[in-house]
Amino acid sequence: DTGVSQDPRHKITKRGQNVTFRCDPISEHNRLYWYRQTLGQGPEFLTYFQNEAQLEKSRLLSDRFSAERPKGSFSTLEIQRTEQGDSAMYLCASSLEGGGREQYFGPGTRLTVT
Amino acid sequence: AQSVAQPEDQVNVAEGNPLTVKCTYSVSGNPYLFWYVQYPNRGLQFLLKYITGDNLVKGSYGFEAEFNKSQTSFHLKKPSALVSDSALYFCAVRAGNRDDKIIFGKGTRLHILP
Numbered sequence: 015d016t017g018v019s020q021d022p023r024h025k026i027t028k029r030g031q032n033v034t035f036r037c038d039p040i041s042e043h044n045r046l047y048w049y050r051q052t053l054g055q056g057p058e059f060l061t062y063f064q065n066e067a068q069l070e071k072s073r074l075l076s077d078r079f080s081a082e083r084p085k086g087s088f089s090t091l092e093i094q095r096t097e098q099g100d101s102a103m104y105l106c107a108s109s110l111e112g113g114g115r116e117q118y119f120g121p122g123t124r125l126t127v128t
Numbered sequence: 129a130q131s132v133a134q135p136e137d138q139v140n141v142a143e144g145n146p147l148t149v150k151c152t153y154s155v156s157g158n159p160y161l162f163w164y165v166q167y168p169n170r171g172l173q174f175l176l177k178y179i180t181g182d183n184l185v186k187g188s189y190g191f192e193a194e195f196n197k198s199q200t201s202f203h204l205k206k207p208s209a210l211v212s213d214s215a216l217y218f219c220a221v222r223a224g225n226r227d228d229k230i231i232f233g234k235g236t237r238l239h240i241l242p
Contacts, residue, residue, distance in 0.1 A: 018171070047229065056132075056218050056232030057172070070228055105171065113222055114160050114179040117230060119171040 016040075018120035020106050026126045027096055034092045035123045039108030046089050047117060048081055049105040050074065057105055063089060064111065096127045130155045132221050132233035140239045141209045149204040149236045151219030161202040162220040162230065163193055172218065178202060189213070209240045 019038045027033050039046050044065050049057035060079070061071045065086035075081075078096075083089040093100055103124050107117035131154045141147040153159055160179055164172040176187025183195045193204045202219060219233040 049232075054234065056220075056234050059229040059231070062229060072229075107172075114177070116162060116174045116177055118174065119164075121169075121171040 018106055018108050018118055020104075020120040020123050022123055023121060024124050024126075026128065029098060029127055030095055032092065032094045033096060033125065034090055035104055035106075035125075036088060036090050037106030037108075037120060038088045039106070040118055041087075042110070043108035043118070044086070044111055045109045045115075045117075046083055047107040047109075048089070048091050049107065051103040051105055051122070052101075060091075093125075096125075098127045101125055101127045130221055130223055130231045132219050132231055134217075134219055134233035134236045136236050137234075138237045138239065140241060142241050143211055144208050147204075147206050147209045147213070147238065147240070149217050149219075149238060151202045151204065151233060152200050153202060153219070153221040154200065155221055155223040157223050159202075160222040161193075161195060162222075163187065163191070163202075163204050164218045164220060164232075166216040166218065166235070168215075175204070175217075211240045211242050214238055214240045 021036045047062040048060040051057045059072050060075050061081050063083040078094045081091045103122045105122045106120045109115045109117045133152045162177045163175040166172050178185050178195045186192045191206050216235045218235045220230045222230045
């Protein structure tokens, strides 16, 4: 068990560019979650997958955001036409299925849009 | 709607003294409650959870939390604080009849003074 990994750890991009982040969950976990965290706030839910199916998307997730988990393993989060307001820490978490299951978080990808 | 409140942005405690970090919640039905800790430049780490059963749950690093249904609270406690406990602590909740996202509080920064 190597834990949840995310790549890259840091990304600086210019406004209007597209960016893509990757998350590799704990291998036996069928649930994968994306959160966004800004300074002074707790993680805010964006979307989650059960295996390859995307089951819920937050209203925070505008049309510029898209997430995939094509084979039920790793996931990608793409932001198109980035805006300065997209600057945040993007966190990925994974868990086993079940309401009482805790989520295990990756180290996050810090996005800075200039 | 589910929500979590952490009324204190920051808590200062002298090393060796007991500490309490407060959390109240609002959900429909029975709650699943979680505490996470975030150290600088690291992802969130799971500390403990309440699902059902004994109202006092024990977790990692000597932390414990007490579930109080009548007060809708889930305060984090430790009998004797260490300087190394200084970090950002997040309370989180999920409605027990749901099996999806977790809602996080804004976080409480804990400073343990030597």
